[in-house]
Amino acid sequence: SLGERRAKAEKMFGLMDGFLKNDPMSLQKDILDHVEYTVARSRFNFDDFEAFQALSHSVRDRLIERWHDTHQHFKKQDPKRLYFLSLEFLMGRSLSNSVINLGIRDEYAEALSQLGFEYEVLAEQEGDAALGNGGLARLSACQMDSLATLDYPVWGYGLRYQYGLFRQVIVDGYQHEQPDYWLNFGNPWEIERIQVSYSVKFYGMVEEKASNGVKYKVWTPGETVEAVAYDNPIPGYGTRNAINLRLWAAKPSGQYDLESYNTGDYINAIVNRQKAETISYVLYPDDRSYQGKELRLKQQYFFVSASVQDIIRRFKDVHDNFDEFPDKVAFQINDTHPSLAIVEVLRVLIDEECLDWGKAWEIVCRAFSFTTHTVNTEGLEKIPVDLLGSLLPRHLQIMYDINHRFMEDLKRKIGQDYSRLERMSIVEEGIVKSIRMANLSIICSHTVNGVSRVHFELLKTRLFKDFYDLWPQKFQYKTNGVTQRRWIVVSNPGLCSLISKWLGTEAWIRNVDLLAGLREHASNPVLQQEWRMTKTINKMRLADYIETSTGVKVSLDAMFDVQVKRIHEYKRQLLNILGIIYRYDCIKNMNKSDRKKVVPRVCIIGGKAAPGYEVAKKIIKLCHAVADKVNNDDDVGDLLKVVFIPDYNVSVAELVIPGSDLSQHISTVGHEASGTGSMKFLMNGCLLLATADGSTVEIIEEIGVENMFLVGTKLHEDPQSGDKPAPGVSIQFIRVVSMVRNGYFGFKEYFNSLCDSLEDDKDFYKLGADFSSYLEAQAMADRVFVNKEKWTCMSILSTAGSGKFSSDRTIEEYAKHAWGIEPCKCPF
Numbered sequence: 005s006l007g008e009r010r011a012k013a014e015k016m017f018g019l020m021d022g023f024l025k026n027d028p029m030s031l032q033k034d035i036l037d038h039v040e041y042t043v044a045r046s047r048f049n050f051d052d053f054e055a056f057q058a059l060s061h062s063v064r065d066r067l068i069e070r071w072h073d074t075h076q077h078f079k080k081q082d083p084k085r086l087y088f089l090s091l092e093f094l095m096g097r098s099l100s101n102s103v104i105n106l107g108i109r110d111e112y113a114e115a116l117s118q119l120g121f122e123y124e125v126l127a128e129q130e131g132d133a134a135l136g137n138g139g140l141a142r143l144s145a146c147q148m149d150s151l152a153t154l155d156y157p158v159w160g161y162g163l164r165y166q167y168g169l170f171r172q173v174i175v176d177g178y179q180h181e182q183p184d185y186w187l188n189f190g191n192p193w194e195i196e197r198i199q200v201s202y203s204v205k206f207y208g209m210v211e212e213k214a215s216n217g218v219k220y221k222v223w224t225p226g227e228t229v230e231a232v233a234y235d236n237p238i239p240g241y242g243t244r245n246a247i248n249l250r251l252w253a254a255k256p257s258g259q260y261d262l263e264s265y266n267t268g269d270y271i272n273a274i275v276n277r278q279k280a281e282t283i284s285y286v287l288y289p290d291d292r293s294y295q296g297k298e299l300r301l302k303q304q305y306f307f308v309s310a311s312v313q314d315i316i317r318r319f320k321d322v323h324d325n326f327d328e329f330p331d332k333v334a335f336q337i338n339d340t341h342p343s344l345a346i347v348e349v350l351r352v353l354i355d356e357e358c359l360d361w362g363k364a365w366e367i368v369c370r371a372f373s374f375t376t377h378t379v380n381t382e383g384l385e386k387i388p389v390d391l392l393g394s395l396l397p398r399h400l401q402i403m404y405d406i407n408h409r410f411m412e413d414l415k416r417k418i419g420q421d422y423s424r425l426e427r428m429s430i431v432e433e434g435i436v437k438s439i440r441m442a443n444l445s446i447i448c449s450h451t452v453n454g455v456s457r458v459h460f461e462l463l464k465t466r467l468f469k470d471f472y473d474l475w476p477q478k479f480q481y482k483t484n485g486v487t488q489r490r491w492i493v494v495s496n497p498g499l500c501s502l503i504s505k506w507l508g509t510e511a512w513i514r515n516v517d518l519l520a521g522l523r524e525h526a527s528n529p530v531l532q533q534e535w536r537m538t539k540t541i542n543k544m545r546l547a548d549y550i551e552t553s554t555g556v557k558v559s560l561d562a563m564f565d566v567q568v569k570r571i572h573e574y575k576r577q578l579l580n581i582l583g584i585i586y587r588y589d590c591i592k593n594m595n596k597s598d599r600k601k602v603v604p605r606v607c608i609i610g611g612k613a614a615p616g617y618e619v620a621k622k623i624i625k626l627c628h629a630v631a632d633k634v635n636n637d638d639d640v641g642d643l644l645k646v647v648f649i650p651d652y653n654v655s656v657a658e659l660v661i662p663g664s665d666l667s668q669h670i671s672t673v674g675h676e677a678s679g680t681g682s683m684k685f686l687m688n689g690c691l692l693l694a695t696a697d698g699s700t701v702e703i704i705e706e707i708g709v710e711n712m713f714l715v716g717t718k719l720h721e722d723p724q725s726g727d728k729p730a731p732g733v734s735i736q737f738i739r740v741v742s743m744v745r746n747g748y749f750g751f752k753e754y755f756n757s758l759c760d761s762l763e764d765d766k767d768f769y770k771l772g773a774d775f776s777s778y779l780e781a782q783a784m785a786d787r788v789f790v791n792k793e794k795w796t797c798m799s800i801l802s803t804a805g806s807g808k809f810s811s812d813r814t815i816e817e818y819a820k821h822a823w824g825i826e827p828c829k830c831p832f
């Protein structure tokens with residue numbers, strides 16, 4: 005029997021440790037075996053890409069070994085597990101991250117060099133896994149790395165989009181979108197699990213039935229689609245643990261539509277069945293505006309339903325009493341996108357497991373924790389009731405049930421305050437009656453998390469004030485963090501060795517607070533010299549990339565001033581461009597001797613605009629128009645270069661961040677929930693030029709305001725301060741805007757609306773109000789840059805002060821204060 009076979013195998017093998025050897029000779033043999041048997045090329049004739057494939061498969065074998073052992077161990081220990089549900093994971097490349105976390109990078113490099121290949125060249129062959137849009141999605145990826153490293157018993161769940169985030173192509177300065185068919189060349193990092201599949205139901209109708217006087221609901225679906233699991237092992241660093249990220253792909257259901265087969269319409273029947281696959285085809289490229297699209301809702305439910313079935317199946321393998329469920333299962337929902345999971349668990353418990361409402365409700369309320377990443381109410385997801393009722397009729401009923409009970413309870417607590425009752429209701433009345441997914445998530449979760457302290461204040465005082473007043477104990481924040489494994493160790497090996505050398509240990513890679521030890525050496529000229537050398541090497545790498553991707557040659561003596569992130573009005577790339585225009589105008593108006601005093605700059609901007617976001621697309625075009633003018637002006641030369649790096653993504657970030665001197669995070673105060681790009685720059689010793697928004701406020705506390713360039717006034721913890729009347733607009737601002745308006749950079753008509761949006765009363769994001777302060781901060785950066793000792797000292801202190809912003813710290817906080825999970829370490 006299966007059980008006997010398993011017991012025998014356990015006795016024979018114990019844990020699989022030691023099956024695969026990691027010395028260079030064994031690795032070499034392994035790679036060659038994969039060349040022959042997996043890639044099916046001759047070992048005498050294979051190219052870089054084929055070598056990359058074989059190498060990846062060899063790494064994958066090692067990942068699988070650990071991953072099996074980890075799951076075997078979890079199974080034995082049966083700890084409370086966390087299920088991290090996110091519709092987006094921006095993983096980027098896997099090879100380098102995996103070999104670093106497995107601790108066998110050098111061994112592979114040696115094995116490859118003996119075969120005549122260079123590790124770095126092969127690593128460059130890999131494309132990005134871009135199953136996400138921006139900050140929220142990369143945060144999930146960083147958190148998975150920390151969860152694995154800290155040995156937490158976790159499963160990640162998401163969707164396996166066939167098309168990830170679009171590729172950005174720039175033609176004549178305009179953004180064009182091309183599909184990202186990332187699976188075209190195979191994906192060695194996933195394991196297809198055809199035997200792990202679940203049916204997901206849509207549409208149909210609900211009937212009430214009764215048996216022995218007990219009423220119950222039966223949902224007869226109108227469509228069924230299969231969800232097939234693809235598993236992606238995520239290795240921890242310095243541990244044997246490797247956790248699983250399970251992504252679902254849609255496949256046609258095995259249940260045939262007999263009718264159409266019988267009527268002889270065989271071809272059409274097959275074609276229609278195949279349409280099921282479209283559910284997991286493509287990632288929605290706009291993370292913030294929910295457009296009430298049916299396909300998007302289908303994606304959400306598809307992923308949620310498959311995950312919940314998988315999770316409940318795993319629970320029931322070992323437990324038969326649902327009272328134990330919240331002690332064994334913690335759900336984390338990443339924004340409201342997976343919040344249908346709440347309703348789905350309720351539905352399964354009530355309709356399928358036959359629990360009564362009270363019991364099911366108690367279980368759900370103890371199991372779910374919710375994180376919101378948003379600061380404005382317009383960004384919150386609302387699903388039209390008509391759409392929900394047609395696609396998920398039973399779920400809509402349950403939502404109404406939750407709301408009815410909640411409203412009754414609330415009336416008892418707050419009385420007849422109808423406007424407050426209306427605001428807190430899950431159902432929004434209006435022209436389009438909708439379900440407010442945030443209200444649903446708050447009501448049903450035990451913890452509501454913000455992503456920075458300032459964000460938490462906004463949640464309490466504005467966004468969710470009504471709920472905070474009702475349940476203050478539910479609200480918490482865990483300031484975001486990023487993983488130092490990817491953002492220093494993988495992407496900046498030079499800095500990584502330098503840090504380890506000066507700290508005398510590599511322990512900071514797991515305990516990043518140790519970086520604070522650099523503080524005492526910040527003024528040491530020897531470290532400073534080595535620090536600058538490392539930066540220069542990274543700048544050379546970046547300069548090469550800029551030249552190949554944009555054709556612009558840049559000088560290494562210039563300050564590399566970078567703003568890379570999604571293009572959004574509130575992130576104010578436009579403020580940056582207007583600042584560049586001001587700088588250009590100043591240079592043009594100087595005499596030759598004054599020009600000699602100018603600090604040379606390379607202004608680097610990168611980021612994608614959502615395909616339907618017209619203003620953001622105009623900002624990209626303006627950046628190119630300004631670049632065209634500036635870069636071709638002989639008066640300017642190397643004093644100023646402007647480059648737009650196309651197709652910004654995780655692997656481009658890994659190149660850009662280590663190579664920059666200054667980075668900009670200049671969102672209008674009160675608009676960035678946290679921001680995580682700033683943390684990556686900080687770790688890499690790039691100085692920040694930033695507004696006191698989101699987590700920057702906490703960064704300033706860690707490094708001291710004197711070690712960065714602050715735009716706007718010093719911290720105003722009072723979020724209301726955003727509403728103060730704007731200071732007058734400066735003459736410089738009027739001048740630069742009129743240059744754009746008058747066609748100095750061409751495309752006069754096209755930029756008209758951008759200029760209109762900067763008029764006094766329309767300047768919603770306060771560019772005019774902040775312009776003077778922005779220019780002052782920039783001028784200050786210039787002054788410091790020429791003082792190499794001071795700049796380097798600030799740079800070292802930035803890295804030294806970045807410890808708090810590791811996702812390891814964030815995850816520890818979640819584990820303790822939200823999820824109630826403990827590490828479960830697989831023995832080595």
Ligand code: CJB
Nearest residue numbers: 139140291377455676677678679680
């Ligand atoms: N964020 O990336 C997204 N997408 C959204 O739809 C909403 C928020 C970002 O999430 C990051 C991770 O929490 C934050 O750092 C960032 O401020 C926020 O804009």
